[in-house]
Amino acid sequence: xxxxxxxxxxxxxxxxxxxxxxxxxxxxxxxxxxxxxxxxxxxxxxxxxxxxxxxxxxxxxxxxxxxxxxxxxxxxxxxxxxxxxxxxxxxxxxxxxxxxxxxxxxxxxxxxxxxxxxxxxxxxxxxxxxxxxxxxxxxxxxxxxxxxxxxxxxxxxxxxxxxxxxxxxxxxxxxxxxxxxxxxxxxxxxxxxxxxxxxxxxxxxxxxxxxxxxxxxxxxxxxxxxxxxxxxxxxxxxxxxxxxxxxxxxxxxxxxxxxxxxxxxxxxxxxxxxxxxxxxxxxxxxxxxx
Numbered sequence: 001x002x003x004x005x006x007x008x009x010x011x012x013x014x015x016x017x018x019x020x021x022x023x024x025x026x027x028x029x030x031x032x033x034x035x036x037x038x039x040x041x042x043x044x045x046x047x048x049x050x051x052x053x054x055x056x057x058x059x060x061x062x063x064x065x066x067x068x069x070x071x072x073x074x075x076x077x078x079x080x081x082x083x084x085x086x087x088x089x090x091x092x093x094x095x096x097x098x099x100x101x102x103x104x105x106x107x108x109x110x111x112x113x114x115x116x117x118x119x120x121x122x123x124x125x126x127x128x129x130x131x132x133x134x135x136x137x138x139x140x141x142x143x144x145x146x147x148x149x150x151x152x153x154x155x156x157x158x159x160x161x162x163x164x165x166x167x168x169x170x171x172x173x174x175x176x177x178x179x180x181x182x183x184x185x186x187x188x189x190x191x192x193x194x195x196x197x198x199x200x201x202x203x204x205x206x207x208x209x210x211x212x213x214x215x216x217x218x219x220x221x222x223x224x225x226x227x228x229x230x231x232x233x234x235x236x237x238x239x240x241x242x243x244x245x246x247x248x249x250x251x252x253x254x255x256x257x258x259x260x261x262x263x264x265x266x267x268x269x270x271x272x273x274x275x276x277x278x279x280x281x282x283x284x285x286x287x288x289x290x
Contacts (some may be wrong), residue, residue, distance in 0.1 A: 092200030261279030
């Protein structure tokens with residue numbers, strides 16, 4: 001279990017609350033292991049390199065038509081204390097407003113253009129994979145000419161030598177889709193790889209971005225990933241991809257976004273049969289656009 005998941009089950013320690021200059025009274029628990037103290041929320045930081053990078057970016061990021069959760073520094077200037085981070089509270093919740101979310105992702109990626117590639121996205125990863133590295137390896141598998149070298153250790157569970165039956169089915173989907181890849185020419189930049197879970201809506205207010213999960217891919221890949229995630233997790237209208245197919249190289253970038261999610265399923269130790277079935281539905285929809 002990752003440090004983030006462990007911290008989700010407990011309230012922030014008193015020394016963390018004090019370090020961020022927050023009230024010592026009882027916090028208001030929100031969804032996802034988040035605790036609100038007035039206008040500030042505390043949450044598990046997860047991987048320190050990625051959380052620190054996100055905080056530095058969100059400190060000055062100004063995407064058009066967005067509310068941004070700004071990092072709150074501790075009394076000694078740090079973003080993370082004992083595995084906890086603090087951010088300004090942004091009112092709202094995740095909602096199935098998928099076309100608005102896709103449009104918002106386009107504006108967000110425009111604001112992220114020009115950022116340097118984060119160092120933690122470069123170089124080899126250790127085995128066994130940490131949770132954050134699962135996504136990095138899955139991303140590479142969806143783009144590299146030979147994905148097998150990234151998926152060779154897909155049985156990433158202690159004591160398990162072969163894939164479960166539902167994993168075999170997902171692997172078959174991945175293998176069937178891989179030959180459909182064609183070259184893309186769109187330039188890479190920093191993109192946000194988890195808009196569905198980190199962009200919130202509140203009435204008619206601008207959407208709020210709570211975090212940035214970086215990848216180094218074409219901007220439209222990040223937008224296509226929103227569409228794929230909406231199909232997989234949000235039971236979105238199968239016509240959703242068609243409304244955004246005019247974006248540059250959208251079908252091919254949507255294919256790679258889907259391959260990425262399939263690879264995550266193959267590599268993640270907590271993947272379930274239910275998730276595989278949801279991915280299968282998205283495969284059917286995406287294939288119709290290729």
